Amino acid sequence: MKKFVLAFTAVALGLLLASQAYAWGPGAGRGKGLCRSAGLERLNLTDSQKTKIEAIQDAHYKATRDLREKIFDKSVELRRLWLQANPDRNKITAAQKELRTLRDEMEDRHTAMKFDIRKVLTAKQNEKLADSAWARGPGFGPRGGMRDHRGHGRGYGSGPGLGMGMCY
Numbered sequence: 559m560k561k562f563v564l565a566f567t568a569v570a571l572g573l574l575l576a577s578q579a580y581a582w583g584p585g586a587g588r589g590k591g592l593c594r595s596a597g598l599e600r601l602n603l604t605d606s607q608k609t610k611i612e613a614i615q616d617a618h619y620k621a622t623r624d625l626r627e628k629i630f631d632k633s634v635e636l637r638r639l640w641l642q643a644n645p646d647r648n649k650i651t652a653a654q655k656e657l658r659t660l661r662d663e664m665e666d667r668h669t670a671m672k673f674d675i676r677k678v679l680t681a682k683q684n685e686k687l688a689d690s691a692w693a694r695g696p697g698f699g700p701r702g703g704m705r706d707h708r709g710h711g712r713g714y715g716s717g718p719g720l721g722m723g724m725c726y
Contacts, residue, residue: 600690601683610678618671625664632657 598611636653639645676684 598687601679601686603679603683607678611675614671614674614678618667622664622667625660625667629657629660629664632660 636657639650639653
């Protein structure tokens with residue numbers, strides 16, 4: 559009977575916590591639409607501007623889908639090459655080079671999207687945006703200056719960056 563009560567309590571607690579997450583929604587993190595943490599929320603965008611920017615972000619997301627999949631696949635391939643008992647240096651070097659090329663292409667597309675978004679903004683909004691973190695990037699120093707609790711840089715795959723747009 560104790561095991562049943564303990565299991566029931568654990569499930570009930572899990573459902574309670576999950577319901578809170580659904581109640582709050584996706585928040586400012588990943589998801590479609592304007593990112594609340596990207597600096598755009600302080601620009602007092604008109605409804606027309608919001609619609610145009612979201613259309614730009616959606617188009618960017620759709621246009622980079624294949625590229626994001628290639629980056630993921632190449633990252634998995636590289637990880638598998640390193641996990642071999644005797645990793646092949648030439649294969650790893652080639653995979654890394656290809657991955658860098660794909661990431662460069664993604665960054666170029668992301669830059670183009672940011673320029674397209676800036677075209678939608680007024681001169682005053684662009685000036686205000688230039689003073690925000692959106693224009694500067696994540697920070698200063700190596701890898702954006704961001705460090706975890708051990709003092710290590712974040713690198714690719716964490717935080718904002720080459721994903722679905724401003725906040726993906």
